[in-house]
Amino acid sequence: MKDVWGNLSQSWFNAYQRIGQQLDPLPWITWLIACFSIGVGALGLAGLDQAAPKLLIWIDFGLALYLFxxxxxxxRRPNLAWPRWLIVLSMTSTCLIALSIVELESAAVVLVTVPILLTIIATGRLWPIVSYPAFMLIAALVHPAGWSLFNPAVIVFNLLLFLTMWQLRSSASRATQIQVLAKAQLEQEQQARQFIRFFQHELRGYSSGLEGLVPIFERFLANAPQQNAGISSNEALNALATTTQHLKQLTTQLLILTRDxxxxxxxxxxxxxxxxxxQIVNEVRTSHxxxxxxxxxxxxxQQPVxxxxxxxxxxxxxxxxxxNSIEANPGSSDGQQISLECCTNNEMAVISISDQGMGYPKELLQRLATNQIPAVLGWSGKLGGNGLGLALIMQVARLHQGSVSFENQAQGGARTSLALPRI
Structure with missing residues (x-):
């Protein structure tokens, strides 16, 4: 039981921290008004306000729940406009009704300013101040005190209050924009650093391979073939050619991935x-x-596409x-293992490549679903894997204004579809 209450307290504390970090004051003020409405209803329910009818008390509680x-x-959804306007309209209606009920003059002055302040906070603009004379006229007509509610000091104070609230709201909006831009810039810098570290690691591996081949060729040049630790010149040349080809391919991939x-x-x-x-299929069949x-x-x-x-x-x-499909089907050459299909879909040509291997791991599919290249770099789900090939596929689709999808088939195996705009 103690752990339950501890977890509940921690969740409420985390929610409080998130709320405190919000620069938009409208949720705070709305909840504050809701708490005030609950307090007024509680006073009436406790009998401390004997003049308050029961219906009005329950209206106070209902309004509080609605505002909460x-x-x-x-x-939760700061970009939505309709809840902001509902708050403004609800409080405006409530204040106008309260003006005809509450006889206390100081309370009536507050009721006139609340709708305008909420509109300024909700919009971050100064234009709601033009409605102040209209609210003054309504208050003078419905309240017993009439125009005596307002004097020059009250009017000046209200105008200063409106200007101050508008300035605070504008500053909060600018701070929010700066915060969003700073966060986006930080993410870009982190992605760039991750990208650089990744390629530093890959290039260091290929450089080490080339450095290891240097003493082998030195021995070939200085010694007789039988003294070269059982390594033939053809094997050494093949190793050099393979490493050089991989390095060239890595450089090409780097050029592609860094394009904007x-x-x-x-x-x-x-x-x-x-x-x-x-042509691609013939080359792959020959090489493998x-x-x-x-x-x-x-x-x-439909030909041609x-x-x-x-x-x-x-x-x-x-x-x-x-x-990738070949590596997912090692040591098997019986039956149709890998299939390439080409079809048209509206204005796109879709190339689908499917295999009968183990399919994509669940974690990798989650990374691919984000459609972010840094999410797949460094992936090591297979022996020697680094996620560079998947990032390359995603970038090629992006450069051609196309798309790519990765999925597992119901009958087993993976399916990768590359969609490119067709003429």
Missing amino acids: WLGWVVY GVLQAQQLQTLNLAELLQ QLDPEHLRLSLCK LIKGNDLFITLALRTIIQ
């Missing part, structure tokens, strides 16, 4: 998607020694998707 709800909506906006018209070519896919059943291509019946895109970027993205 509106304040909570404003707090979308590709310009001069960077795009008219591509026949069927020819491009067939795959039979046609292991990697099958199904083209769209033309797109505007960058040949290098799209090829690199599709080869990356296929490579």
